[in-house]
Amino acid sequence: MTTTVTYADLATLIGSELGPSEWIDITQERVNTFADATDDHQWIHTDPERAKDGPFGGPIAHGFLSLSLLIPLWESLLDVEGVTTKVNYGLDKVRFVSPVRVGSRVRATATVVEVTEVAGGAQLTIDITIDAEGNSKPAVVARSLQRFYA
Template sequence: MRRFADLAEFAAAKGEHLGYSPWREVTQRQIDLFAEATDDHQWIHVDPEQAAAGPYGATIAHGYLTLSLVSAFMPEIFRIDGLKMGVNVGLNKVRFPAPVKVGSRVRGGAELVDLKNSPAGKLSTVRVTVEVEGEKRPACVAETLSLYIT
């Protein structure tokens, strides 16, 4: 994990890759729980038998499940000391170039795109790329917006 002493040090990393989270496996239980939480029970996610005969040969994680992992990856990738709080304020752009098959291992990598003043604090744009171990294309690329308050 990369650690920054304060927002000034974080700002100096603009344009830099900040590092990677640890790898984590995406399980069928996780996919099923996400389906329950979102009421999205499409067979490609929750029916291993039918999905085995489908286009991916296995169930796949929901795109939004993959995106939701970004919030877990970011604190594993970097930390900024001296903050009162950091708040997720949204996304600029999200893409899902490739699926995440059940049992795959994924990790997030982050790049600081921008950090600018905001009336409430500093607004960061961090591009997070969710990689699938052994795959060429990422599963998700998202520009996250976070407000940091000191």
């Protein structure tokens, strides 16, 4: 579910929970494409037959693939009107809590922790959780910094 606010109302989001986002499918094709882009072809990601006998019972997404999905997941959580530029400023903390199995789906929820003024804009500090379908624990937890320039 997307929350829409104006730039002037960003501070009203402090303490608000956003989401959940739409689901994103974790397919073997997505995992293989990520492996090609990052030169990380470890068998637990790219060899479904061998991965069946591995520690996760099948192939899993790369942790950094799961993390990279913050981009579309975040976009589906918050829409800020009245800005000229949106920038992913970085991450303060990231943990890969549980594996994301190929064939599952992921979605995100977020809590806005802080909104601070920066030159020409505002920075949001956000605690974000990516959940994988079928997992009892989150897949990824992170503190993200997003900037919005008016």
